[in-house]
Amino acid sequence: MANKPRVAIFDFTGCEGCELSQLNFEDQLLDILAQVDIVEWREAMDDRADEYDIAFVEGALSTPDCIKRIHDIRRRSKVLVALGSCAVDGGVNAIKNLHPIEEVRAEVYGKDQYLFPTLPALPLSAVVKVDHNVRGCPMTQGEFLRLFTALVMGKQFAEPDQSVCVECKLNENECVFERGMICLGPVTRGGCNSQCTNFGQYCIGCRGLVSEPNLAGMAETLASHGLAMDEAWKRLQLYNAYRLQGVRA
Amino acid sequence: MSRDLDITVKHLTRVEGHGNIVVDMKNGVLHKAQLDIVEAPRYFEALLKGRSFHEAAIITSRICGICSLGHQLTSLKATEQALGLAVTEQTVLLRKLLVHGATLQSNILHAYFLAAPDFLKVKSVIPLVGTHPEVVLRALRMKKLANDIGDAVGGRAVHPITCVPGGFTHVPTAATLKDLRRKLVEQMVPDFLATVETVASLAAAIPQFERPTEYISLRSDGDYALYDGDICSTDTGRVPDSEYRRMTNEFVVPHSTSKHCRANRTSYMVGALARWNNNHDRLCPESLQAAAALGLKPGCTNPYMNTIAQVVEAGHCALDAVAIIDKLLDMGPKLETPNQEPTRFGTGIGSTEVPRGILYHEYTYDRQARIVKANCIIPTGQNLANIDDDMKKLVPEVVAVKSKEEITSWLEMLVRAYDPCISCSVHMLDVEFLE
Ligand code: SF4
Ligand code: SF4
Numbered sequence: 001m002a003n004k005p006r007v008a009i010f011d012f013t014g015c016e017g018c019e020l021s022q023l024n025f026e027d028q029l030l031d032i033l034a035q036v037d038i039v040e041w042r043e044a045m046d047d048r049a050d051e052y053d054i055a056f057v058e059g060a061l062s063t064p065d066c067i068k069r070i071h072d073i074r075r076r077s078k079v080l081v082a083l084g085s086c087a088v089d090g091g092v093n094a095i096k097n098l099h100p101i102e103e104v105r106a107e108v109y110g111k112d113q114y115l116f117p118t119l120p121a122l123p124l125s126a127v128v129k130v131d132h133n134v135r136g137c138p139m140t141q142g143e144f145l146r147l148f149t150a151l152v153m154g155k156q157f158a159e160p161d162q163s164v165c166v167e168c169k170l171n172e173n174e175c176v177f178e179r180g181m182i183c184l185g186p187v188t189r190g191g192c193n194s195q196c197t198n199f200g201q202y203c204i205g206c207r208g209l210v211s212e213p214n215l216a217g218m219a220e221t222l223a224s225h226g227l228a229m230d231e232a233w234k235r236l237q238l239y240n241a242y243r244l245q246g247v248r249a
Numbered sequence: 250m251s252r253d254l255d256i257t258v259k260h261l262t263r264v265e266g267h268g269n270i271v272v273d274m275k276n277g278v279l280h281k282a283q284l285d286i287v288e289a290p291r292y293f294e295a296l297l298k299g300r301s302f303h304e305a306a307i308i309t310s311r312i313c314g315i316c317s318l319g320h321q322l323t324s325l326k327a328t329e330q331a332l333g334l335a336v337t338e339q340t341v342l343l344r345k346l347l348v349h350g351a352t353l354q355s356n357i358l359h360a361y362f363l364a365a366p367d368f369l370k371v372k373s374v375i376p377l378v379g380t381h382p383e384v385v386l387r388a389l390r391m392k393k394l395a396n397d398i399g400d401a402v403g404g405r406a407v408h409p410i411t412c413v414p415g416g417f418t419h420v421p422t423a424a425t426l427k428d429l430r431r432k433l434v435e436q437m438v439p440d441f442l443a444t445v446e447t448v449a450s451l452a453a454a455i456p457q458f459e460r461p462t463e464y465i466s467l468r469s470d471g472d473y474a475l476y477d478g479d480i481c482s483t484d485t486g487r488v489p490d491s492e493y494r495r496m497t498n499e500f501v502v503p504h505s506t507s508k509h510c511r512a513n514r515t516s517y518m519v520g521a522l523a524r525w526n527n528n529h530d531r532l533c534p535e536s537l538q539a540a541a542a543l544g545l546k547p548g549c550t551n552p553y554m555n556t557i558a559q560v561v562e563a564g565h566c567a568l569d570a571v572a573i574i575d576k577l578l579d580m581g582p583k584l585e586t587p588n589q590e591p592t593r594f595g596t597g598i599g600s601t602e603v604p605r606g607i608l609y610h611e612y613t614y615d616r617q618a619r620i621v622k623a624n625c626i627i628p629t630g631q632n633l634a635n636i637d638d639d640m641k642k643l644v645p646e647v648v649a650v651k652s653k654e655e656i657t658s659w660l661e662m663l664v665r666a667y668d669p670c671i672s673c674s675v676h677m678l679d680v681e682f683l684e
């Protein structure tokens with residue numbers, strides 16, 4: 001790209017933790033700003049623009065208005081990047097899809113439920129074409145930098161597809177199963193450098209599934225480490241409720 | 250003074266989440282002055298239903314990235330009370346250290362990145378990189394160090410990894426703590442003093458506007474209450490946090506996906522200004538000097554001064570973080586197994602001061618330690634009625650002397666002064682799950 005790429009950042013239904021993680025590149029932020037023109041970012045600035053070379057989009061789609069806006073953003077963008085598990089996989093929002101929508105609304109707003117429209121939570125890719133994913137909850141910062149550099153330099157970016165366990169072993173961590181905990185690392189897509197298990201916590205599966213996960217085997221393993229079978233599937237659904245729809249209740 | 254005024258600011262910028270400002274005045278009569286909350290609801294209640302106590306803090310953390318640490322700790326306190334899980338002194342100290350890091354990072358982010366552009370009449374922090382590079386670099390340095398606390402203790406500043414029911418999965422080494430301490434003393438404290446100078450030079454741009462209201466925050470006997478304390482109101486004094494429903498009284502209004510709150514008046518304020526009004530006597534001398542330099546006085550009733558109170562508080566967080574690190578080093582940090590064996594299954598309440606004000610979580614667990622009932626009341630939700638009341642007083646006061654553009658800018662600054670976290674506020678939960 002001859003001129004500086006025009007970058008925009010958008011948010012839908014999410015916690016804005018991924019956007020915040022972008023502001024947390026204190027050491028690289030000024031370099032990043034020098035390489036691109038940020039033309040639209042509601043959370044940090046007043047300006048608005050019409051066209052973007054790269055649009056980073058955080059959050060899942062969960063209202064009729066979201067669907068309209070994402071089509072509009074797609075039309076204006078050359079490259080569209082889904083940022084974080086809400087945008088890539090629906091994220092924790094999609095757990096609500098497991099319950100009947102009327103019940104969900106009534107629980108929160110009672111008799112006032114019809115004031116606010118809602119839909120099942122959807123990943124961006126359910127509605128528009130997504131060019132790249134940055135996974136994680138919050139998005140994995142290293143992966144964001146890798147993709148960002150590739151896009152600015154016009155290079156290829158390949159998404160990792162090995163499990164978190166591969167990285168965890170390379171980091172020589174003691175497997176948390178050995179310590180009486182459970183873990184979703186075996187079916188979860190790596191790329192985070194096994195961030196959580198490095199800190200003694202189990203992998204909660206925030207980066208979504210590898211392309212060919214052995215789900216039944218994973219559930220068996222969780223069950224053999226003390227979880228009831230329905231609890232095992234619930235743990236798997238924390239970040240995979242959308243992808244696992246219909247796989248098992 | 251009859252005048253028509255019609256202001257709509259759609260998707261207000263430089264705030265967290267989606268809100269619109271709407272003012273409608275016809276022939277000098279104010280029909281509407283309010284903040285519409287249009288953020289999509291995320292239905293966290295449905296997300297928590299039937300979930301294990303291991304997952305409660307992980308899920309509620311995702312209510313809001315900016316406030317993620319606050320949600321985690323408040324959630325853990327509620328869970329620990331409900332299940333009878335005692336925690337160690339080291340756990341409490343590490344949590345307090347994390348709170349200081351998160352409060353510092355959030356207050357700095359708000360003052361420099363979101364509020365300062367208003368004072369300097371620019372549209373974002375980005376032009377300031379060219380015009381005020383040393384100020385931007387200082388802001389980044391302070392934010393980075395605040396986040397370093399989160400990284401070292403929490404494993405990650407946004408949605409920390411290590412905080413679990415009953416303790417921590419990882420403890421920083423003495424060397425890591427010493428390194429943080431050194432940077433706090435050598436870098437954060439001087440940067441804080443320089444920040445006070447910068448802010449003092451901009452203070453003339455703060456709108457003069459007074460509206461006495463009720464101020465509610467935590468208060469404790471020992472320290473400047475952030476991690477725990479009683480609920481304290483400037484109108485009615487202290488009550489234990491078990492009284493929180495009486496002090497919040499949530500209700501639904503049509504113009505907001507977030508519920509509103511009230512206590513003893515039509516509205517009340519939470520956040521740094523409320524903490525200042527209730528707890529200024531607990532701040533360190535450096536913060537009190539900063540307050541004097543910035544014209545912040547006890548009993549302050551100008552909501553625009555909330556940003557100033559955040560700056561003042563940042564100094565306290567930095568210095569108290571040093572004191573906490575000293576205690577941890579004295580004790581010698583050691584890895585402890587988190588206490589995760591429930592001794593009861595019941596209801597628990599957690600309350601903490603997060604950067605935007607007092608946050609409550611309440612859960613009830615069944616005998617499998619799964620959630621059957623959950624309630625969260627978020628600071629920004631508590632402030633919404635107060636913001637509307639401010640607008641209703643402000644607009645008639647300035648309509649005769651200011652242009653529409655100036656009024657719009659003052660209203661935007663007013664909403665930003667509260668540092669509202671709109672994505673947070675639409676995720677209030679209050680539900681008895683229908684089995
Ligand atoms: S992926 Fe996680 S951090 Fe990012 S917006 Fe969604 S909930 Fe927040
Ligand atoms: S270890 Fe698991 S939960 Fe942690 S960041 Fe990686 S994928 Fe996410």
Ligand SMILES: [Fe+2]
Pocket residue numbers: 313314315316670671672673674
């Ligand atoms: Fe928040």
